[in-house]
Amino acid sequence: MSTESMAVGDHSTTHDDDHEHHPTAKTYWLTFLALVILTALEVAWSYLGLSGVALVLPLLIMMVIKFAIVAGVFMHLYTDLNILNGHWFTVAFGIAIGLAVSVYVVVFAAFQFNI
Amino acid sequence: MAEAIIDQAATPVADEHHEGHYTSLGLSNMKLAMWLFLGSEVLLFGALISTYLLSKTRFLTELVAGNPEVVAGISNDENAELVNEMITKGSVEPLFDIPFTSLSSFILLMSSLTMVLAHKSVTEGNYKNLRIWLSTTMLLGATFMAGQVYEFTTFYREGLTYDGSLLGTAFYTLTGFHGAHVTGGLIMLGSLIYLSFKGRMQKDRAETVELVGLYWHFVDIVWVLIFTIVYLIH
Numbered sequence: 103m104s105t106e107s108m109a110v111g112d113h114s115t116t117h118d119d120d121h122e123h124h125p126t127a128k129t130y131w132l133t134f135l136a137l138v139i140l141t142a143l144e145v146a147w148s149y150l151g152l153s154g155v156a157l158v159l160p161l162l163i164m165m166v167i168k169f170a171i172v173a174g175v176f177m178h179l180y181t182d183l184n185i186l187n188g189h190w191f192t193v194a195f196g197i198a199i200g201l202a203v204s205v206y207v208v209v210f211a212a213f214q215f216n217i
Numbered sequence: 218m219a220e221a222i223i224d225q226a227a228t229p230v231a232d233e234h235h236e237g238h239y240t241s242l243g244l245s246n247m248k249l250a251m252w253l254f255l256g257s258e259v260l261l262f263g264a265l266i267s268t269y270l271l272s273k274t275r276f277l278t279e280l281v282a283g284n285p286e287v288v289a290g291i292s293n294d295e296n297a298e299l300v301n302e303m304i305t306k307g308s309v310e311p312l313f314d315i316p317f318t319s320l321s322s323f324i325l326l327m328s329s330l331t332m333v334l335a336h337k338s339v340t341e342g343n344y345k346n347l348r349i350w351l352s353t354t355m356l357l358g359a360t361f362m363a364g365q366v367y368e369f370t371t372f373y374r375e376g377l378t379y380d381g382s383l384l385g386t387a388f389y390t391l392t393g394f395h396g397a398h399v400t401g402g403l404i405m406l407g408s409l410i411y412l413s414f415k416g417r418m419q420k421d422r423a424e425t426v427e428l429v430g431l432y433w434h435f436v437d438i439v440w441v442l443i444f445t446i447v448y449l450i451h
Binding site for chain 1: 248263267271274315322323327332333334337434446451
């Protein structure tokens with residue numbers, strides 16, 4: 103076994119392997135349908151005349167779901183993360199993201215918003 | 218310039234870089250570089266969205282309190298009723314045309330679908346479909362931009378100018394930066410279509426299409442955030 107192939111280890115893959123794991127066209131259409139339904143729900147919710155937490159919380163939850171769907175399926179993050187699962191890079195990246203979001207939320211909570 | 222960058226990315230450096238490009242992470246370095254770039258974009262748009270929220274709160278507080286400078290900053294000869302409605306509701310909601318913006322959101326979501334179908338086509342070696350889906354994506358993106366121009370024009374007529382109020386500055390900066398990113402994406406899409414017609418966007422270059430797709434989907438994701446935070450949570 104060459105030094106290069108040893109360095110690659112169990113995480114090695116190729117572009118072709120990568121593409122083989124990507125979703126089917128049917129999955130993409132269903133994902134789009136889910137996004138359209140969520141957007142319609144968001145708009146409908148904004149017309150209910152609610153305010154404060156009752157307005158904001160469901161809208162933010164639907165927004166995060168849409169965010170996750172686009173990033174996960176269209177941007178292939180679900181399949182790519184499966185490839186990276188257990189890698190030190192994934193753990194380090196996850197910790198960094200968690201820290202960044204925590205700092206952002208704490209600083210943002212110091213302000214008051216008109217909603 | 219964008220075409221040159223994409224062309225460079227599409228130019229094989231060596232045979233081992235064509236296919237079977239091994240990396241210790243399991244993903245190509247180009248894709249990781251794009252993700253790092255998108256990470257830096259998150260910081261940019263995170264700052265712009267935060268600034269918008271803080272500016273809107275400050276603007277509305279002073280508008281409702283009757284600060285003459287703030288009221289004058291958003292008033293013109295024709296929008297007295299609109300400004301009064303904003304003061305009464307304590308909200309910027311009267312400014313927005315939610316059905317129109319919802320349609321724009323639908324168009325941008327649709328463009329993400331066509332983009333990912335373009336990538337699927339190139340991985341399958343179907344270059345005719347690649348060009349059809351890329352062209353459709355470009356058309357949808359251009360339609361979204363036309364909608365944004367129309368929206369900006371309407372807002373301007375309604376009294377929301379760039380330098381008249383804190384709200385206007387924050388709103389146009391945020392949505393304008395997003396529009397600039399969409400425009401950048403359109404240039405990239407145009408370059409891909411050109412390269413495809415020239416026969417330089419083959420199956421072994423599918424990752425180039427995927428990288429442009431990542432950028433395009435990111436622009437879509439940013440709009441998902443803007444649509445909810447700016448337009449619906451008014």
